[in-house]
Amino acid sequence: MNTLLTIAIADPSAIIRSGLETVLKRLPGFRIQVVEIATMELLLETLRSQRPDMLVINPAIPGCFSLQQIKEEAGCTEMKCIALLYAVADHTLLRPYDEQISIYDSPDELRHKLELLHTPPAEEAGNEEQQTLSTREKEIVVCVVKGMTNREIADRLFLSTHTVVTHRRNIARKLQIHSASGLTVYAIVNKLVELNDIKL
16 A cells, blocks of 8 residues: 655755656655745745645755754644755754755665655554563563562573563563563463462
């Protein structure tokens, strides 16, 4: 299924805007609607009316601007900003951008960068991550449920106590469970332990 994206291209050159639009519209896996912005004067007004998912902008475009200020004033705080480069640019100038593309990038490079920018937010990704504990994390859950201390778990699994504590922190973050009793319920439901394994 194609991902629908609205991308605004802000650059004074009509040739650059049209060329980039042509390449973007041919990228497999995306259905891209392009909005062209020729001058800084039209930037805010266009962003407000079109509310694009991404803004591709030439950092050397005449007229000083702050990306954060533009996003806030246009009401597009979630919009991704991509620097459009003709040549090597100063890294400090590129810091506020989510990504950068060069006029020399291949269509494959461009598609890859758009895919990376369009991945779901961390919270959504977290829902999948929540359920997937590594084999080592499952072993540690079982040890916790059996009433073992961090030191005992470390000795049993040939780990340092520090590593055990780090694993336990990751388990709590993934499962959103912060107590031994909560982990016990999780372990029983997910068949990591039998009832008679549990230390009451």
